[in-house]
Amino acid sequence: MYICGPTVYDYFHIGNARTFIMADIIRRYLEYKNYNVTYVMNLTDIDDKIIKKSIEEKVPASEVAKKYSDAFFEDIKRLKIKLATFYPKATDNIDEILRMIKALVDGGAAYNVDGNVFYNVSSFKPYGKLSGKKIDELESGARVEVMEEKQDPLDFALWKKSKEGEPFWKSEWGNGRPGWHIECSAMSCKHLGETFDIHAGGNDLIFPHHENEIAQSEAATKKPFVKYWLHFGFLNINKEKMSKSLGNFFTAREVLAKYSAEAIRLFFAQAHYRGPVDFTSELLDSAEKGLEKLKNLRSAIDSAMNKNKPGGVDPGFNFQHFEKRFTDALDDDFNTPQAVAVIFDFVKEANRTIAEKENLHLDFYIAARDFLIKTADNVLGIISFKEKEVKQDSLLENELIKILIDIRLKAKNEKNFQLADDIRKKLESLAITLKDTKEGTDFFKRE
Template identity: 65%
Template structure:
C-alpha cells in the first residue's frame, strides 16, 4: 500500500511502526458552529482511509480531537451571552449527531482540549526548559528560529514564510512566525492556572499534547485538510519534535478543499453550506459517493448536480442489493451457478485502493461489478443462491464496510417496515370485505397470504399476522 506523504512530497510504501496496529490522528472540529460540507469531506475521507486500513487487516487506533476552547467559541459565548462551555457542549453534541448521520465511524477516542490542559502545560514547560519557548508577560510563544526543520512540511523556508506573515503590533513576539503556546487570560474568558499565570492553551499545542497522550510520541498517520498544513501542522511538528526529540509523524496525509463557485468553502468567506442542510436533501450515501468520486488530495467543486448524480448511483447499488436480499430469501439451490469472476473485482478494488487510495477508480470497479451482475441476472432464468451470497459479500466488504455507500441492514429494516405496512393495508381491506359479507374473497385472501408465508389470525375485534 502506498500513500502520498505531504512531508516527502512523494508516494511512499506504508509501513506502520507496530503492525498490525496503526496509530492514526486527525484534527477534529472547533466546536463553535455546525460543520460545513467542506469539513465533511475531510472527515469522510479520513473515515474511508481508516476503514480501508481495517479492510486490509490493520487494527486502527483512530483519534480525533475536539477543540473546545478557542477564540471563536469565546466570541460566540459573548455574542449569545452564554458560558463558553455551554456553547462548546452544544456544538460538540451537534458534531456527534452529524457524523453519525454521515455514517462516519466513531473514533477510538475523541479527546477534548479542555480535558487535557495539564498535559499541554507539561509540554509547554518542556519546551521552555529546552529553550524553544519564551514567556512575555504571561503569554508563552514558540521560538521558530530554534527549530531548524521549520517549514519542511509546507516546503517553505523561514524567510519565505516570514515575508507572508501578518505582523501584529504589540504582541512582543521575537519573530512574526512565532506562535502562542499559552495565552494570558483576559477578563471573562475561560482560564486555567499555570506556571505563567492564569490563561489558556493555544490551538496548536492541543494536537501535540493529545496525540502523544493517546497514540505515543511517534504516530503512523496524521491527516487533516490541506488548509491545516501551514501553520497548524507545521507548528505541531515543531512542538512535538522539539519536546520529544524524535520524529512526530511517519505519514502526513492531506485532503483537498471543497470549493464552491471555484472558491474555497469556508466559514470566514461565508460561502458555506452545513452538512446538516445537505443531509435534508441527500442521503449520507450519496454525499459519501460524491466525495469518493474525486481523488482525495485534489480540489473538488461543490455541485448539486453532482450530488443528484451520486444519488442515482446509490439507487443503482440499492436496486441490486434489494434484488440480492430477495433472492437470498428465496434460497434457490438448484439454479445455475454462473461463470462470474468475483476475484477479479476484489483484485482490481485493492489494486487501485493500494495505490494512494484511488477511490474514483475503486468506485468505477464497484459500478462495473454491478453492471456485470445485473447483466447475468437479466439474462439467466434461474440462478443459484450461492451467486447472490457472493454478490452480497463483495458489496458488503467494499461498498458498505469501506465506502459506506450502501447499508444492507437498513435496506432490510426499510423493506420490513414496508412489508408490515402492506400487510396491514391488506388486513384492513379484508376486514371491510367481511363486514360486507364477502367471505369468499376474504377467505381467499387469507389462503393466498398463507401460501406466501404470512399467517393471519382472526381475533374477536381485530386480525393479527405472523410470518410462518
C-alpha cells in the first residue's frame, strides 16, 4: 500500500491529517484482517517550495527538509498514526529515479531538451484513464503554462535542470533534480514492485499526479501499476477546500493544542473517507463529547476488573454479533461511520447490561475490554487501553485519595454534606472525579 506523503516545506495542516488518519485506519483494518501490509509513504524532500523556503530563510534546502520532516514525525505520532514500513525520501532515491527516467527515455516515452527531461504524454495512449479526461479536451481547455522547451503543454518534467545556486544531482542529462511525479513511481516500485495493490492519496492528486504516475510506471514496466486507487475527500472550511494556497488552514499541531488525537480521529472516522468534511470547532467539541461515553465505559470496565471479584453472572452477551457488524461495515468500502455506530451501539448495550445485572462475571468485563481493544483501539485508534505506567508517586497518591474518600464517607454518614461536597469539588479541581455507587465510591483520574 502506497500513500503520497508530504512535501516537507512546512507543518502539515489538519486537512493533510485527514488523509493520513483515514489511510492509517484502513491500514490498521487490513492488519486486523491479517493482511501483511507493507505501508509506504514518501517524503518529498526536494522541490520548488523547499528551495523557495530555503532562499527565504537563508538556510540550505536540506535543512528546511530536515526541520519539517522532523515536525512531520512528531505530528503523526501525536495523532496516533502508526509508523509506515518505509518512508523513502526523494533525495535518497536519486539512482532509482534516474534509472526509471532512463528507461522512459530509451523507450521513447520521454525526451531531453537541454538538460530538462519531459514525459511525452501523447506517447501513452491510455493517458487520462484514471481521471476520465481526454487528451484533446485537456489541450483545448489548457490553462497549462506553456514552457517553450516542451513539445506539448501537457508534457511534464521528469528531470529539472538546476538553476544557479540550487541543489543538484548529477545525471547523464546534466545537473538537476527529479520532478515530483517520477518520485512516487520510482519509490513505489522500489518497495512494492511493479504492480501493487493499493495506492492512496488526496482527491486533488488524481489529476495530474496519479495520472502521471500511471503513465510513467506503465510505460517503464509495461505492467499494470496499481490495482485499487483510494482517494480521500477534502477538508473544507466554510465549504471551501482547506489549502495552503488559500491560506484558510489550521496546522495539525494547532488543532492538537486544543483537541485530543482521539477526538480528531473520531471526527474523521464519523464521515466516509471519500466525501468532503466541513471543519468546525463545534464538530470537534461534539466528537470530544462523544468520546466521553467511550472513556466512561472504559473506566467502568477498569474499576470492575481491579476489584477482581470472583464468581458472578454470565449475561450471555453476544460479542461476536458486534464484531461481525463492525467488520461488515468496514468490509463495505471502509465504511468507518457505520463502524463507529457499531462501537456506540456496543457501548450502550454494555452499559445496559452493567446497569441491569448486579453481579457480573469478570469474564464479561474481560471480553468487553478485548472487544474495544480490537476495534476502537487497534483499528480506529479512538481510545487507548494501553497499560499506563504506574508511577511510584501515583501509588502513594492513590492511597491518599482513598483516605479522603473514607473521610468523605464519614462526613456523608454524619450528613455533613458540605464537607463531603467540598472534598469532591477539590479533588475534581485536581482532575480526580469521584463517583458514588451502591458498592462504594470509585475515583477516576482524567488524562
